[in-house]
Amino acid sequence: MSLKCSVNFLTRMDEARQPLSRKVPIPSSRINPYRMIIVIRLVVLGFFFHYRVMHPVNDAFALWLISVICEIWFAMSWILDQFPKWLPIERETYLDRLSLRFDKEGRPSQLAPVDFFVSTVDPSKEPPLVTANTVLSILAVDYPVEKVSCYVSDDGAAMLTFEALSETSEFAKKWVPFCKKFNIEPRAPEWYFQQKIDYLKDKVAASFVRDRRAMKREYEEFKVRINALVAKAQKVPEEGWTMQDGSPWPGNNVRDHPGMIQVFLGQSGGHDVEGNELPRLVYVSREKRPGYNHHKKAGAMNALVRVSAVLSNAPYLLNLDCDHYINNSKAIKEAMCFMMDPLVGKKVCYVQFPQRFDGIDRHDRYANRNVVFFDINMKGLDGIQGPIYVGTGCVFRRQALYGYDAPKTKKPPSRTCNCWPKWCLSCFCCRNKSKKKTTKPKTEKKKRLFFKKAENPSPAYALGEIEEGVPGADVEKAGIVNHQKLEKKFGQSSVFVASTLLENGGTLKDASPASLLKEAIHVISCGYEDKTDWGKEIGWIYGSITEDILTGFKMHCHGWRSIYCIPKRPAFKGSAPLNLSDRLHQVLRWALGSVEIFFSKHCPLWYGYGGGLKFLERFSYINSIVYPWTSIPLLAYCTLPAICLLTGKFITPELTNAASIWFMALFICIFITGILEMRWSGVAIDDWWRNEQFWVIGGVSSHLFAVFQGLLKVLAGIDTSFTVTSKGGDDEEFSELYTFKWTTLLIPPTTLLLLNFIGVVAGISNAINNGYESWGPLFGKLFFAFWVIVHLYPFLKGLVGRQNRTPTIVIVWSILLASIFSLLWVRIDPFLAKSDGPLLEECGLDCN
Numbered sequence: 001m002s003l004k005c006s007v008n009f010l011t012r013m014d015e016a017r018q019p020l021s022r023k024v025p026i027p028s029s030r031i032n033p034y035r036m037i038i039v040i041r042l043v044v045l046g047f048f049f050h051y052r053v054m055h056p057v058n059d060a061f062a063l064w065l066i067s068v069i070c071e072i073w074f075a076m077s078w079i080l081d082q083f084p085k086w087l088p089i090e091r092e093t094y095l096d097r098l099s100l101r102f103d104k105e106g107r108p109s110q111l112a113p114v115d116f117f118v119s120t121v122d123p124s125k126e127p128p129l130v131t132a133n134t135v136l137s138i139l140a141v142d143y144p145v146e147k148v149s150c151y152v153s154d155d156g157a158a159m160l161t162f163e164a165l166s167e168t169s170e171f172a173k174k175w176v177p178f179c180k181k182f183n184i185e186p187r188a189p190e191w192y193f194q195q196k197i198d199y200l201k202d203k204v205a206a207s208f209v210r211d212r213r214a215m216k217r218e219y220e221e222f223k224v225r226i227n228a229l230v231a232k233a234q235k236v237p238e239e240g241w242t243m244q245d246g247s248p249w250p251g252n253n254v255r256d257h258p259g260m261i262q263v264f265l266g267q268s269g270g271h272d273v274e275g276n277e278l279p280r281l282v283y284v285s286r287e288k289r290p291g292y293n294h295h296k297k298a299g300a301m302n303a304l305v306r307v308s309a310v311l312s313n314a315p316y317l318l319n320l321d322c323d324h325y326i327n328n329s330k331a332i333k334e335a336m337c338f339m340m341d342p343l344v345g346k347k348v349c350y351v352q353f354p355q356r357f358d359g360i361d362r363h364d365r366y367a368n369r370n371v372v373f374f375d376i377n378m379k380g381l382d383g384i385q386g387p388i389y390v391g392t393g394c395v396f397r398r399q400a401l402y403g404y405d406a407p408k409t410k411k412p413p414s415r416t417c418n419c420w421p422k423w424c425l426s427c428f429c430c431r432n433k434s435k436k437k438t439t440k441p442k443t444e445k446k447k448r449l450f451f452k453k454a455e456n457p458s459p460a461y462a463l464g465e466i467e468e469g470v471p472g473a474d475v476e477k478a479g480i481v482n483h484q485k486l487e488k489k490f491g492q493s494s495v496f497v498a499s500t501l502l503e504n505g506g507t508l509k510d511a512s513p514a515s516l517l518k519e520a521i522h523v524i525s526c527g528y529e530d531k532t533d534w535g536k537e538i539g540w541i542y543g544s545i546t547e548d549i550l551t552g553f554k555m556h557c558h559g560w561r562s563i564y565c566i567p568k569r570p571a572f573k574g575s576a577p578l579n580l581s582d583r584l585h586q587v588l589r590w591a592l593g594s595v596e597i598f599f600s601k602h603c604p605l606w607y608g609y610g611g612g613l614k615f616l617e618r619f620s621y622i623n624s625i626v627y628p629w630t631s632i633p634l635l636a637y638c639t640l641p642a643i644c645l646l647t648g649k650f651i652t653p654e655l656t657n658a659a660s661i662w663f664m665a666l667f668i669c670i671f672i673t674g675i676l677e678m679r680w681s682g683v684a685i686d687d688w689w690r691n692e693q694f695w696v697i698g699g700v701s702s703h704l705f706a707v708f709q710g711l712l713k714v715l716a717g718i719d720t721s722f723t724v725t726s727k728g729g730d731d732e733e734f735s736e737l738y739t740f741k742w743t744t745l746l747i748p749p750t751t752l753l754l755l756n757f758i759g760v761v762a763g764i765s766n767a768i769n770n771g772y773e774s775w776g777p778l779f780g781k782l783f784f785a786f787w788v789i790v791h792l793y794p795f796l797k798g799l800v801g802r803q804n805r806t807p808t809i810v811i812v813w814s815i816l817l818a819s820i821f822s823l824l825w826v827r828i829d830p831f832l833a834k835s836d837g838p839l840l841e842e843c844g845l846d847c848n
């Protein structure tokens with residue numbers, strides 16, 4: 001028996017030493033044909049352009065020139081998009097090995113602490129119930145309780161959010177033990193109770209049905225309480241809000257209020273109904289004063305980084321939008337399989353999970369799911385330097401946010417030196433020289449020193465000693481200098497500065513909660529970031545409303561790698577704007593963010609050469625910055641078919657047989673690339689097609705406006721605003737999909753649609769007039785026009801709405817624009833040789 005035991009023990013030891021994750025390359029039978037067709041497409045493209053450039057259309061030179069310019073642009077943007085997909089990978093994690101190594105039963109868990117960030121700003125658009133669900137899913141996460149802290153940032157300084165959070169903390173006392181006892185998923189009650197599956201499947205506890213029923217009632221009561229709070233908040237009393245204790249709510253003036261922090265739950269804040277400890281929950285509303293730039297979400301995140309450093313200082317952070325709840329309670333463990341891996345982990349700045357969504361209409365009309373991006377592009381990036389950061393559902397290494405370079409990979413021992421101690425020594429020296437110290441022996445030394453001097457008012461002094469390697473009596477002085485340097489970078493909080501030096505997290509044990517809270521208020525004051533590196537080199541980076549791209553980009557430039565993790569059960573789920581106008585506005589905001597980056601010093605076209613950014617990774621960042629500009633050629637290209645049909649001209653001369661081969665070949669290549677891409681990625685054809693459609697819809701509306709707004713910002717200094725997307729509550733299914741809101745964004749696509757319709761009608765009636773032989777050339781043009789109409793089809797559906805009634809204003813505008821254009825073309829006829837008569841004059845449906 002003892003033998004068996006020890007064998008068992010040995011295999012388990014062995015198991016614990018195994019890597020925690022594995023790269024799963026795409027099978028070569030799937031990826032190689034794909035690569036081959038890419039190369040072929042590139043060659044065909046060469047021949048295609050050779051033909052296009054060498055064969056101008058003499059009687060419609062302008063048409064030809066514009067179309068060729070557009071095609072060249074499209075080809076370039078294809079290259080930018082295509083090559084980062086050369087080496088896609090997938091990954092597999094081993095949660096059991098993680099537990100064996102760090103989380104053995106009966107022993108204190110060695111898993112690293114994690115701070116959770118939730119951002120919310122406007123309770124009228126982001127219902128408190130949604131935020132509450134997110135918070136509940138965090139508090140109930142499958143992770144050691146004492147290692148979880150949840151920070152909620154309220155940028156709207158709303159008493160409603162505060163009170164809802166207070167209610168949530170009470171409800172959590174019942175909800176969390178229920179989740180853990182029965183191991184339910186997801187742990188956001190709204191979504192849990194909404195599941196339409198057999199909830200008794202694989203449940204064995206006899207008490208489950210009873211407890212579930214009781215819990216459901218509790219949740220309904222909780223919901224009613226939240227709804228009551230929301231109802232109460234509809235009408236602001238004249239003297240502003242008053243808190244329960246009678247004092248005025250400090251956030252009554254949203255733009256001018258002090259910083260607010262309230263700690264719920266946690267060690268001293270009450271236990272759950274079964275007497276177990278609960279994670280800490282902290283409400284944070286950073287100080288706002290007029291005259292300060294608050295940097296929207298990025299600013300809120302940076303405030304949370306500092307508050308959490310002072311209060312819990314976990315070495316890892318997870319950030320979530322208020323509507324993105326944890327759908328897989330093991331998600332954090334998944335991330336730890338990378339972060340805590342001794343081999344892979346050290347160079348990883350973040351683990352990004354794909355964004356998945358609830359409540360999207362079955363056909364996903366506006367490509368909200370973004371499947372092509374999340375299941376194709378991001379997997380491709382993971383094979384290079386890692387996925388880009390998408391703003392939510394991402395676990396960060398705290399140190400990577402502090403603007404350090406990634407640790408250098410250990411050099412293999414030099415061949416000439418074969419004596420172990422010497423190698424060891426040289427290696428150590430080498431590490432000493434490197435700026436950042438992450439290697440094991442170092443860390444331990446640091447830690448030891450830190451603990452020795454923990455009573456010292458400023459532990460950084462001790463650390464300064466190692467940092468600079470100054471011996472003996474100068475230690476103190478050098479330490480002070482170093483500390484000053486760090487304060488210049490991180491701001492004037494010695495507690496915060498000290499915390500940044502603790503690579504493995506942890507806080508000063510001897511500091512009193514009151515003094516820590518005071519420090520926490522200090523670090524969220526609005527002047528705190530003045531003259532520091534916040535938002536420039538550290539934390540979330542400022543300068544764009546898509547702070548996510550910038551933040552991830554900076555880290556990759558520092559040589560870090562990121563990891564893309566797709567657990568079978570989606571890790572997080574959020575909501576997406578369902579109706580056309582909201583969706584277009586969201587896409588407008590993203591595109592505008594990209595244009596902002598394009599004009600900033602962080603433009604990936606010229607920023608960060610010679611750093612750690614890999615070549616193909618840069619490609620992808622360039623792609624994500626320049627894509628709004630594609631809207632201009634796209635708009636032109638979508639107008640072309642209408643013009644062709646109205647004028648009777650075309651963008652190519654009459655095709656010879658040889659030439660048509662290149663056209664056909666190119667089409668076939670494009671088609672096959674699509675098919676093969678779907679094959680290796682598992683993306684379904686309708687998702688892929690939606691993506692193509694929305695690329696055109698967004699392109700000719702949101703992206704176009706983004707370019708102009710971006711230019712306005714650069715030229716006239718008009719600042720951009722962050723309009724948060726409304727997160728629907730729990731109203732009628734998909735009613736949102738059909739709501740119609742007027743926005744100027746609708747004008748260009750509607751006009752395009754009308755133009756092309758008019759073109760088709762004009763073309764066909766003309767062919768009817770002119771007899772049989774004119775049908776041949778018409779075919780190409782009609783095909784071209786249909787291409788545009790088919791792409792814009794979901795848009796048309798959105799316009800028409802459920803009642804099949806398009807708002808008059810859209811029609812009026814578009815008819816106006818379309819008729820102006822068509823009249824112009826007929827009158828001026830820039831592309832028409834003089835000999836041809838105007839077309840429209842003889843056309844009309846009564847002519848046959």
Ligand SMILES: O=c1ccn([C@@H]2O[C@H](COP(=O)(O)OP(=O)(O)O[C@H]3O[C@H](CO)[C@@H](O)[C@H](O)[C@H]3O)[C@@H](O)[C@H]2O)c(=O)[nH]1
Pocket residue numbers: 119120121122126153155295296297300320321322323390391392545546547548586589590593722723724725726
């Ligand atoms: O001043 C602000 C503005 C916004 N937010 C928060 O930012 C998040 C994202 O806003 P949302 O309107 O939901 O934008 P989406 O377009 O849905 O978000 C995607 O795109 C954003 C970049 O534009 C990223 O920041 C998000 O993480 C990402 O999910 C929400 O939690 C907001 O509460 C703030 O905290 N403060």
Ligand SMILES: [Mn+2]
Pocket residue numbers: 321323574575576725
């Ligand atoms: Mn959102």
